[in-house]
Amino acid sequence: MAHGDHPFALQVEGTEYRVAYEPAESTTGTFGGNSNWRGPIWFPMNYLIFESLQTFHHYYGDAFRVGCPTGSGCHMTLSEVAADLSRRLSGIFLNDDKGNRPVYSRMDRFRNDAHWKDLVPFYE
Numbered sequence: 655m656a657h658g659d660h661p662f663a664l665q666v667e668g669t670e671y672r673v674a675y676e677p678a679e680s681t682t683g684t685f686g687g688n689s690n691w692r693g694p695i696w697f698p699m700n701y702l703i704f705e706s707l708q709t710f711h712h713y714y715g716d717a718f719r720v721g722c723p724t725g726s727g728c729h730m731t732l733s734e735v736a737a738d739l740s741r742r743l744s745g746i747f748l749n750d751d752k753g754n755r756p757v758y759s760r761m762d763r764f765r766n767d768a769h770w771k772d773l774v775p776f777y778e
Contacts, residue, residue, distance in 0.1 A: 700743055707736035747774055 661674030711718075711732035719729040722738060730738065746757050755774070758764035764771060 697743070700739070704736040704740050707732045707739075711736070 658675040661672050663673075664671045714732065716731050719731055720735060722728060722730045722735045747755055749755055753771075754765055757774075764773070
C-alpha cells in the first residue's frame with residue numbers, strides 16, 4: 655500500500671507532521687482509538703448497505719440465504735442480514751440492559767454523571 659510505505663510528511667518550523675496509513679487502532683489518542691470504524695461517515699455508508707441488502711432481498715426473496723456472520727454456519731436472508739447488521743451497529747451507541755453504552759465503556763462521566771449520561775457525542 656502506497657501510504658503505508660510512503661507516508662506524507664511536512665516540515666513546519668522544525669517539526670515534522672505526518673499523515674500515514676494506520677490500520678485498526680490509531681497510534682495517537684487524538685482519533686479515539688479505532689477511529690476508522692466509528693467516525694460519522696460510517697453510519698450513512700452502512701445505511702446505504704442496509705438499504706441495498708433490503709432491495710436485493712426484494713429481488714431474490716427468502717430462498718436466497720447467506721452465511722451470517724461469514725463462516726458461522728448460520729444462514730439468513732438478505733433482509734435478516736440487514737436487520738442484524740443494523741442492530742449490531744446501533745448497539746454500539748444504545749444503552750445495554752445495565753444502562754451502559756458500549757462506546758463509553760471506559761468513560762465514567764458518560765456512564766454515571768446525570769448531566770452527561772444521556773448525551774451521545776458523535777464526532778471524529
